[in-house]
Amino acid sequence: MSRTALPLAVGDIAAFARVLRARIMENETAPSHLELLNWLARAAGYKNFQHFRATAAPKAVPAPAPRAPAPEPMDENRLKRLVRLYDADGRLARWPSKRGMQLTCLWTMWAVLPPRRDFDEPTVTGLLGAAHGFGDPVLLRRELCDMGLLWRTPDCRVYRRIERRPPPEALELLHRVRGGRTGSRPGDASVAGGAS
Known part of the structure; x- marks a missing residue:
């Protein structure tokens, strides 16, 4: 030794x-x-x-951080299937059965919640209710909390959107679903909430 x-x-x-x-x-x-x-x-x-x-004693030299993998090209067919889940007003018309598609759609629900504000449960439920058409805002609220996109106090009295940068596929979905209706772009504060 x-x-x-x-x-x-x-x-x-x-x-x-x-x-x-x-x-x-x-x-x-x-x-x-x-x-x-x-x-x-x-x-x-x-x-x-x-x-x-x-x-x-000499300090261990940290290994260089691994490079982020190159972004995979977006699957255009998948994006088209995701867009078909929304109505002409940009509301989520039906909840997808595949978990991966559900996770991507949750970003559009996250985007309807104003950033850096506290909400009570009825307000969050109302905002999510207006953003979808299948009548289950409680499911969306719970999924946003489980995904780490929505914070709530243990007694569920206060909710706040957690600022994060949506993944590229979710940004593209936001652009396609909301871009035609409002003209907003994924980088706008109204869509991405200024998250980085």
Whole structure:
């Protein structure tokens, strides 16, 4: 097993020598290896050798952060299927059966909640109710909370939208569903809430 080199640097070698000499003179026998290490560390200004080793050991160099994978091209057929779930007014007409499509559609529900505001439960239910046509705002509210897009207090009295940047597919869906109706773009504060 190889040992890690622990270089010792002292600010003043004369003071270091004085402290070390005093330690040697007050000891009647030759110090053990560990005693000598502790003396050297104390003479250099550390509490003991363990303290010196903890501060002098080279720190592990963190591995470089992995590169983000290149974004996959959007599946145009999937986007068309998602858009067909919405009516002409941009309301979610039906809840998709596939979980992946549900998660993407939840971003459009998230976008109808104004950013940086607290709401009570009836207000959130009303906002979500106006954004869909299948009559289950409670499902949408619960799914938004479970997905981490909507925060609520334990007693469910206060709700707040959590600011996040929608994934590219959700941004494109927002653009297609809302862009034709309101002319807003995915980067607009009204859609993305200024999230980054």
